[in-house]
Amino acid sequence: MRGRRTTAAWVAALVAGLAGCGVDAQEEPTTVALPVATTPTTAGSSSGAFVLRVYFVRGNRLVAVTRRTDTATPQTTLDQLVSGPRRSEVADEVRTAVAPQDLAATPDPAGGVVVAAGRDFTNVGGANQLLAVAQLVWTLTELRGVEHVRFTVEGQQVEVPTDEGLTHEPVDRDDYASVAPPADP
Numbered sequence: 001m002r003g004r005r006t007t008a009a010w011v012a013a014l015v016a017g018l019a020g021c022g023v024d025a026q027e028e029p030t031t032v033a034l035p036v037a038t039t040p041t042t043a044g045s046s047s048g049a050f051v052l053r054v055y056f057v058r059g060n061r062l063v064a065v066t067r068r069t070d071t072a073t074p075q076t077t078l079d080q081l082v083s084g085p086r087r088s089e090v091a092d093e094v095r096t097a098v099a100p101q102d103l104a105a106t107p108d109p110a111g112g113v114v115v116a117a118g119r120d121f122t123n124v125g126g127a128n129q130l131l132a133v134a135q136l137v138w139t140l141t142e143l144r145g146v147e148h149v150r151f152t153v154e155g156q157q158v159e160v161p162t163d164e165g166l167t168h169e170p171v172d173r174d175d176y177a178s179v180a181p182p183a184d185p
Contacts, residue, residue: 054081055138055181056094057131062138062181065089074105074113074140081139097131099124105140112148112170113140121153130161134176141173148172 050072055062067080082103085094101120108114115136124132137149148170151160159166162175173180 052077052080053139053142055135056081056085056089056096057135057179058092058094060127060131061179062131062134062176063094064181065094072143074107074143074146077139077143078103078105078115078136081135096135097124097128098135099132103136107146108148108150108170110148110170111145112150113143113146114150114152115140116152116155119153121151122158130163130176131179133160133162133171134179137171137176138173138181 049068049070052067052069052072053064054067054077055064057063065085069076069080081096082098082100084096084098084100099120101118103121104116105113106116133151136151140146140149149172150170151158157168159168160171162171163178164175167175
């Protein structure tokens with residue numbers, strides 16, 4: 001009984017407060033849609049969303065941008081890179097040297113990732129070739145446990161450019177120091 005009196009008292013106080021604010025009483029209840037508060041998710045949050053760092057190009061250097069994804073695998077990370085920069089990033093002079101193409105990323109038991117590409121991968125030329133490979137290497141080595149990257153075209157390991165020249169060996173971030181992102185101030 002006491003709970004009903006307390007509820008009635010609250011309702012009476014609410015009606016009196018609304019009457020004092022110039023809000024007229026309604027004959028029938030009305031459903032009101034309230035906005036739902038959202039909070040950004042971060043890596044490791046309970047929502048399962050991950051924040052990835054993906055590397056594009058500004059000028060002749062790599063630049064990091066963030067992407068949100070449901071999983072943080074080599075393939076989803078690669079997909080985020082291949083999708084290219086967003087309009088707002090392009091407006092900020094961010095571009096990609098990676099030609100639009102299908103790329104597959106599979107874990108390498110030796111602590112790396114193997115990127116399988118088609119012939120389009122070898123058609124990138126000049127300085128963009130080094131930048132494209134650097135984008136892939138820097139992006140994939142953001143993942144925990146990925147120390148290096150190897151590249152194949154149609155199942156055959158291929159040479160890739162580095163600061164020191166061409167190599168068939170797995171490559172890592174140190175091989176692309178000349179285009180590394182500027183150090184944070």
